[in-house]
Amino acid sequence: MKYNSTRNSTLSVDSAKAINDGISKDGGLFVPNEMPKLDKEFFVRLSKMNYIDRAGEVLRLFLTDFTDEEIKACTKGAYAGTFDNDCPAPLYRLNDNTSILELWHGPTCAFKDMALQILPYLLTTSSKKVADGQTTVILVATSGDTGKAALEGFKDVENTKIIVFYPVDGVSNAQKLQMMTQEGENVYVCAIKGNFDDAQTGVKKIFTNPDVAAKLAENGMAFSSANSINWGRLLPQIVYYISAYCDLIAEKGEVESYNVVVPTGNFGNILAAYYAKKMGAPINKLICASNSNKVLTDFIESGVYDRNRSFYTTISPSMDILISSNLERLIYDMSGCDSELISGYMAGLSADGKYEVNDKIKAELNANFVGGYATDDETKAAINETYITYNYLADTHTGVAIKVYNDYVKNTGDKTETVIVSTASPYKFSADVLEAVDSKSADHDGIKAMAILSEVTGTKIPTPLSGLDKRTVRFEDVCDSDDMIKAVYGYLGI
Numbered sequence: 001m002k003y004n005s006t007r008n009s010t011l012s013v014d015s016a017k018a019i020n021d022g023i024s025k026d027g028g029l030f031v032p033n034e035m036p037k038l039d040k041e042f043f044v045r046l047s048k049m050n051y052i053d054r055a056g057e058v059l060r061l062f063l064t065d066f067t068d069e070e071i072k073a074c075t076k077g078a079y080a081g082t083f084d085n086d087c088p089a090p091l092y093r094l095n096d097n098t099s100i101l102e103l104w105h106g107p108t109c110a111f112k113d114m115a116l117q118i119l120p121y122l123l124t125t126s127s128k129k130v131a132d133g134q135t136t137v138i139l140v141a142t143s144g145d146t147g148k149a150a151l152e153g154f155k156d157v158e159n160t161k162i163i164v165f166y167p168v169d170g171v172s173n174a175q176k177l178q179m180m181t182q183e184g185e186n187v188y189v190c191a192i193k194g195n196f197d198d199a200q201t202g203v204k205k206i207f208t209n210p211d212v213a214a215k216l217a218e219n220g221m222a223f224s225s226a227n228s229i230n231w232g233r234l235l236p237q238i239v240y241y242i243s244a245y246c247d248l249i250a251e252k253g254e255v256e257s258y259n260v261v262v263p264t265g266n267f268g269n270i271l272a273a274y275y276a277k278k279m280g281a282p283i284n285k286l287i288c289a290s291n292s293n294k295v296l297t298d299f300i301e302s303g304v305y306d307r308n309r310s311f312y313t314t315i316s317p318s319m320d321i322l323i324s325s326n327l328e329r330l331i332y333d334m335s336g337c338d339s340e341l342i343s344g345y346m347a348g349l350s351a352d353g354k355y356e357v358n359d360k361i362k363a364e365l366n367a368n369f370v371g372g373y374a375t376d377d378e379t380k381a382a383i384n385e386t387y388i389t390y391n392y393l394a395d396t397h398t399g400v401a402i403k404v405y406n407d408y409v410k411n412t413g414d415k416t417e418t419v420i421v422s423t424a425s426p427y428k429f430s431a432d433v434l435e436a437v438d439s440k441s442a443d444h445d446g447i448k449a450m451a452i453l454s455e456v457t458g459t460k461i462p463t464p465l466s467g468l469d470k471r472t473v474r475f476e477d478v479c480d481s482d483d484m485i486k487a488v489y490g491y492l493g494i
C-alpha cells in the first residue's frame with residue numbers, strides 16, 4: 001500500500017515515510033491510496049481475538065512495508081500492561097440497542113491514549129527505515145489532553161525526546177499537575193506566558209525555521225509531530241471501530257449494522273469510523289456530535305464550511321475547535337481523490353476562512369453523516385439523565401454525544417444498534433460532571449471535586465488521576481513565547 005497527499009494525488013510514498021514526515025511538503029495530509037476490503041469471515045475471526053491481536057490484523061493491512069514482527073512489537077508495546085484490565089476499548093451496554101465504547105482506560109484517562117500509546121512505536125520503527133540513527137524530537141503545543149498523552153506515550157522511548165509547551169493559564173488545575181509531575185528521562189515541559197494560540201504559533205515557527213532544522217541535523221536530530229495530522233495517529237483509531245463490531249458479534253451473534261456517535265473536534269476520531277465503514281464494517285450512520293462550536297453541524301447540513309464565527313469556551317474543551325484539520329482527508333476521499341479541487345478549498349479556507357463543497361461531496365456527506373450539537377446546559381442535563389436512568393457516569397464530551405444521539409432517535413425513530421463513543425473519564429472533568437449529577441455538592445476546584453464525585457457516586461478515582469497533588473513537581477519553567485527556541489536548545493543541550 002502507498003500513501004498519496006490530499007494536495008497531490010500523484011505523490012506516492014510508503015507508510016514509514018508518511019509516518020516519519022507527519023505532513024506532506026505540499027501542506028497536504030497523507031492518505032492511503034486504497035481501502036482494504038474486509039469480509040464477514042474477517043470480523044468473525046477477529047471476534048475471537050483480544051485487542052492486541054485485532055490491532056495487529058488491522059495494522060498489517062495498511063503498513064505493508066512493516067514486518068509482522070515489527071507490527072507485533074508495536075501493538076504489544078502499546079497495549080500490553082498499559083490499560084486497565086488489559087482491555088483498551090471495552091463496550092459497556094446501556095440498554096438493548098445502545099452501548100458505550102469506553103476509550104479512556106489508558107494512562108492519561110482520555111481517548112488520545114489509544115493512538116499516542118502506539119505512535120512512538122510506529123514512529124521509531126518508521127524512522128529506522130527512512131532515517132536510521134537519528135534522534136526524533138517531538139514538539140507539542142497543547143491545550144491539555146494531547147500534551148499529557150504524548151508525554152506518557154513517548155517517555156523513555158529510545159531515540160526520542162519530547163518537549164511540551166502549554167499556556168500557563170490555559171489548562172485546568174488537574175491537567176497542569178499531570179504535566180508538571182511527568183516522569184521519564186527524555187521529557188521536558190515548559191509553560192509559556194500567553195494563550196494556546198501563542199504556544200501553537202511558537203511551535204509552528206520553530207518547526208518551519210530552516211536554521212533550527214540545520215542545527216538539529218548537525219546534532220543528529222530531526223523534529224516530528226504527534227498531532228492528529230500524522231497518519232500514525234489516525235490508523236490506530238480505525239482499530240477500535242472494528243473491535244467494537246467484533247464485540248457486538250461476540251455478544252449478539254448476528255448484528256446487521258450499527259450507528260456510531262462521536263464527540264468531535266478535529267475530526268480525527270470520526271474519520272477513523274468513516275474509514276472503518278469504507279473497509280466493510282457495517283456502519284449505518286456516522287453521527288457527528290459538536291458542542292456550541294458547531295461548525296461541523298452546519299457543514300454537514302449545508303456543505304459550507306465557515307469558521308468566521310464566535311469561538312465559545314465550553315465544558316467540553318477538547319472539542320473547542322473551529323478548524324477541523326482532518327476534514328481535508330474526508331472531502332478528498334468523497335471528491336474521488338481530486339487533489340486540485342481540495343487544494344482550492346483549502347486555499348479558500350486560509351484566505352477567507354470558508355469554502356463550499358460541490359454537489360457530489362454534499363450527496364456523499366448526506367448519505368453517511370448526521371450532525372448535531374449540544375449546549376453546556378443540554379450536556380449537563382444529558383449527563384444527569386444518563387446517571388439517573390442507567391447509573392452510568394459520563395464525562396462532558398460523552399455527554400455531548402448522548403444528547404445528540406437522543407435528538408437523532410427523536411427525529412428518526414431509528415432503532416439500529418448504536419455505539420456511543422466515550423472519550424474521557426468523568427474524573428478528568430470532575431467539577432462539571434459533579435455539578436451535573438449533584439449541583440448541591442458542586443466544587444470548582446477540580447482536585448476537590450474528584451474526591452466529592454467519588455463519594456457521591458460511589459465510583460473510584462482512576463489511579464492515574466488519584467493523588468495528583470501529592471506527586472513530585474519536576475517542571476516549573478515558565479518562558480516568554482519569544483524564548484521558546486532558547487528553551488528547546490537549552491533542553492537539547494545544543
Ligand SMILES: *Cc1c(COP(=O)(O)O)cnc(C)c1O
Nearest residue numbers: 264265266267268269318423424
Ligand atoms: C481530542 C478529544 C476529542 C475530539 O477528538 P477529535 O479526534 O479531535 O475529533 C473529544 N473528546 C476528548 C476528551 C478529546 O480529548
